[in-house]
Amino acid sequence: MTTDLRVLRQDEWNGWYDSLLRAFGGVDESTEERELWNELTEFDRFLGVWDEGGCVGTAGAFRFRVTVPGGASVPAAGITMVTVAATHRRRGVLTSMMRRQLDDIRSWGEPLAVLTATEPAIYGRFGYGVGTFQVNAEIDTSRVHLSVPDGTDDVRLRYAAPADVLDACEKVYARLVPRRPGMLARQPGWERLALLDPPGERDGASALQCVVAERDGEITGYARYRTKLGWGVTGHDGNVTLNDLAALDPATEAALWRFLFGIDLMTTLTVRARPADDAWQHLVSDIRRCRPRPRDSLYVRLVDVGAALEARTYQAPVDVVFEVEDAFCPWNAGRWRLTGDAKGASCARTTDMADLVLSVRELGSAYLGGVSLTALAAAGRVRELRQGALAEAATAFGSAVAPWLPHGF
């Protein structure tokens, strides 16, 4: 099979995007969403594979910055829109795009690549490890109650049209980005994703609604959500679905959750893609009736092991030699000495004996502090050669705040 893999041209985008939608199950997307993705496409970083004029492969790499433990904002390629036409599957087209992408990302000097996967089994072979988990929940708000902290009553809530307060909400989001590993610094344009609200995709629910929280005249948080009223034999049976919520302090956080729990005629609150350590889980009277479920979220690939490990800090002093296996990006393979603490780190090639043996995929999983090296060792995926090195590294790599990806891409 001879196919042509090359950078996407602007005049090819429509056919390229149609091919992508077909591979994602023939999604019928709104014009509004299509136009937004077209605007967000970074043409110099998007690839297409062509067979006799037809598009059979798509892949992109957004120019992102992701927060790492310690608060630094590190360049990361946001891998997206990866598809291969069903007519051309299992012939190595995906592998050829992954090869080209990772070589490109290395040449751009970006130490990380990140993605969310339609199927978790796809990307491990290319060195991506699951680095963050999210929590989904179906909360029975007719039975579950909240205990809120002092100060909650000082927070004022008001309804606002989502577009009218977009800039103010984005400022709140931007203040939260350095506080939590995994959060993405949003480039101009990306905030509009949160406003997408095509009537055809509401499934009987309301248009997007927004409530902002204020204290002393300043916006300190917001929630965007939809409501869907239903009636059962016992009466009202409505559902609230939360799209996103951000709060700068505990009182604001509690005020917003109390609002969502208390909307009249609603008996359930559906929560998607929240941080693993989200505060509401500790405000509720009955976590079991909230049915929290973890799900894999952001996959992380260290494209440059040395630069990536140096870019974050470590919550306890660490001095270990890793033997890294990386068949797909062999420039990472070999021994690296990492020394670091909460102030900074250095990571360089070494000929010293290895303390821990692992593949780049495990390093990707542990990188943001959301997956423990000890757990990976218990699964046989990290081997300890020097006694004590595992506990030392596992403690150092941890994060006081659970890493979290705030939105898809």
Ligand SMILES: CC(=O)SCCNC(=O)CCNC(=O)[C@H](O)C(C)(C)COP(=O)(O)OP(=O)(O)OC[C@H]1O[C@@H](n2cnc3c(N)ncnc32)[C@H](O)[C@@H]1OP(=O)(O)O
């Ligand atoms: C970041 C994102 O965009 S995630 C979106 C991923 N895309 C989708 O889910 C859209 C629907 N699926 C597809 O488009 C395609 O099936 C793809 C992209 C997942 C795979 O494309 P292909 O060109 O068929 O993959 P390719 O032939 O290069 O396979 C490489 C290897 O991965 C394996 N593989 C491919 N797809 C899968 C899968 N879904 N699950 C498990 N293994 C897989 C292949 O078996 C092969 O293994 P091998 O090297 O041991 O033989």
